[in-house]
């Protein structure tokens with residue numbers, strides 16, 4: 001097969017199909033532990049998708065990845081993550097969520113027990129530049145995926161990434177799952193909130209088991225170049241200035257930065273407790289779980305303090321350019337209440353920002369070849 005899909009920002013082609021391809025998909029989905037699961041991981045070449053795929057494979061679950069390798073940020077980093085996954089026996093199929101034929105084919109070849117849905121147009125501020133990419137991946141792509149899941153026999157349980165941004169202009173802290181989420185500050189947040197409503201209907205009508213995870217600003221090795229901790233590191237090392245946004249009345253912005261390994265534990269805990277979907281072939285046969293969890297660190301840090309930590313790890317002073325928050329969709333602070341996830345599957349983050357950034361910086365220096373330079377170790 002040859003499929004041509006609109007990835008939101010460019011057209012590209014991807015080859016799939018054929019006996020050899022099917023064999024690769026089956027091999028990748030093979031389960032190597034008793035009671036294990038076979039998981040379709042969307043967004044597998046992304047930051048979180050790579051880490052979750054590796055963790056599942058490591059414990060003996062079957063994993064097949066799907067990613068469209070779009071150019072929202074440097075696709076060569078996505079290709080490098082794919083190579084890493086390949087070296088661990090994980091196949092990443094190149095294709096778009098909106099390619100219903102490809103998704104149907106994948107479900108024909110493998111009876112996936114779970115879908116870990118991480119593919120999305122991420123990033124808060126980019127929504128002002130390219131709003132349609134959010135509709136394409138986070139709304140249309142989500143519905144295409146759910147349509148396939150609902151019709152699959154057996155239906156998989158679906159765990160997917162929502163976002164802390166759904167709390168929007170909510171001022172009650174810490175943010176709890178029962179708090180208001182009807183005042184989004186960005187189109188990104190609005191599409192994630194819409195995703196929570198859309199998944200609810202598939203749970204209600206078709207009996208799909210649904211778990212939405214509200215991640216709080218995730219960081220770590222193999223991370224996303226568009227995020228502050230990553231772009232600050234790049235600029236500091238290149239001697240370029242960094243722009244730090246400041247809130248109303250000169251108040252510093254703060255985030256509940258969460259280390260990737262803690263997020264991975266939360267994803268696996270969610271998969272393990274997701275229960276079963278109750279429908280088959282598009283018909284509901286009973287009630288299935290619909291759950292939403294915060295996955296944060298419960299320890300917000302101000303952005304200037306993030307920069308202080310990076311300076312210490314990099315042993316380079318940042319050139320700070322402090323500007324008022326430009327009204328680009330950012331919220332002033334985030335802070336997760338994680339008691340629900342703690343109760344349901346023992347979620348307990350263990351990495352503080354200082355420790356997590358040290359691991360990120362070590363990876364960054366090695367990945368971008370800084371290790372042989374003086375003064376950076």
Ligand SMILES: NC(=O)c1ccc[n+]([C@@H]2O[C@H](COP(=O)([O-])OP(=O)(O)OC[C@H]3O[C@@H](n4cnc5c(N)ncnc54)[C@H](O)[C@@H]3O)[C@@H](O)[C@H]2O)c1
Pocket residue numbers: 007042043044045046047048049066067068069070078095096097098117118119120121122123136137141161162163164214215216217218219224
């Ligand atoms: N990293 C964070 O801080 C954070 C916080 C909250 C929520 N999230 C959510 O977690 C998920 C993973 O985020 P991430 O940080 O790994 O982002 P990422 O951009 O690194 O990963 C997403 C991957 O999905 C792929 N993708 C996008 N649209 C697609 C489409 N239509 N079809 C197929 N593949 C597509 C991209 O190529 C990318 O590799 C996303 O849903 C994101 O919105 C992330």
Ligand SMILES: O=C(O)[C@H]1O[C@H](OP(=O)(O)OP(=O)(O)OC[C@H]2O[C@@H](n3ccc(=O)[nH]c3=O)[C@H](O)[C@@H]2O)[C@H](O)[C@@H](O)[C@H]1O
Pocket residue numbers: 122123124162163164165166215216217218226227228229243244245246253254255303330
């Ligand atoms: O938890 C989420 O739901 C979201 O997490 C992440 O968003 P954010 O928390 O906005 O992370 P990030 O961009 O790293 O900015 C961090 C801080 O640095 C400030 N910031 C940013 C850039 C800059 O140049 N200057 C600056 O001060 C900025 O104002 C902010 O205060 C994901 O990207 C997003 O996909 C989403 O899912």
